[in-house]
Amino acid sequence: MKRTRAFKTEITSANQGVRIDRFLSIHLPDHSRTFYQRLINEAHVRVNGKPVKPSYKLEPGDWVEGTIPPPQETDLAPENIPLDIRYEDEHLIVINKPAGMVVHPGAGVRQGTLVNALLCHCRNLSGVGGRLRPGIVHRLDKNTSGLLVVAKDDQSHIHLQKQFADKTATRVYRALVWGRLKEPAGTLETRLNRSKSDRKKFVVAETGKTAITEYRTLKNYEFLTLVEVRLKTGRTHQIRTHFNYLGHPVFGDPEYSGRRKQLNRLSSLSLRQFGLYLLTLMNRQALHAYTLGFIHPVTRQSMQFEVDFPADFTAVLEHLENPEGS
16 A cells, blocks of 8 residues: 655755745656645645745755655546557557547546546556546547547656656647638747636637647638647647637637538538538537657657548548539
8 A cells, every 4th residue: 555755855055946846846756746736735745844835936944844645546437448549558558539538537527538448448547647637648628539648657647747848749730720821830829718708618818828839731622721730838728729719710619619600701602501511520620639749758769659530520521622522
């Protein structure tokens, strides 16, 4: 049985001015900076006997002490759900997630998630993500398809998580968006925050978290554009929010104006009928995590994976390539 781990250390001049969450992640590297932020906020960490905030800057002579509780055992039920595994070893798994599958349990969702499926496939997932997110290094929206990596042990999880945080991991998406982009390539850098009118959605705002999205046009169709998107940050709904902000929402997106609302912008009845037909082929956003690259946390080998479009995305593209046959 794993036990609570205690630590205590005196700060020297070498760490003067360093944030306490950063100090702990460097000097106790078994866990991530986010993990230590949670410990600090829950008062498991003290400086000179008193609780502090994660932003506290250390001074020479400070005594930092605390406890690291053992990881919580998950009470989630393993489910025998088929997985499209693209790579697996004793440290990690690369999954091609289908659209419609939630990555991990949350409010109102306890079954049918990727985590439930993974617990049936392998019981040794990392505990860094917490009780409801074992092994989950990064996420995809429920109705976004494509590649993600899952960690089997804590050290691999922390190493992979750091690559995503440092923007050294490669994430390339492909999306169909409405209309033709004014600029064939560009970079969007904004702040994203929760919508005041709908807390499940995000909007570009003056305050919030910085979000950076790079894009380039792959092919223009009559009223849709196939784009390649590279994420420099990993905010919730980032791609969907950014293209909606541009006035080119992701095709089929029910939450960000990507469905029938766009049909009224088309110039003819025949195009509106064609667009409506394409929407019947895809009941979700046309967004696919096409490429995933990272350095293996143990072998240090550079790894890169690509996965083709799923059937619904492929069907829409085929009709766009041959509209006369639709």
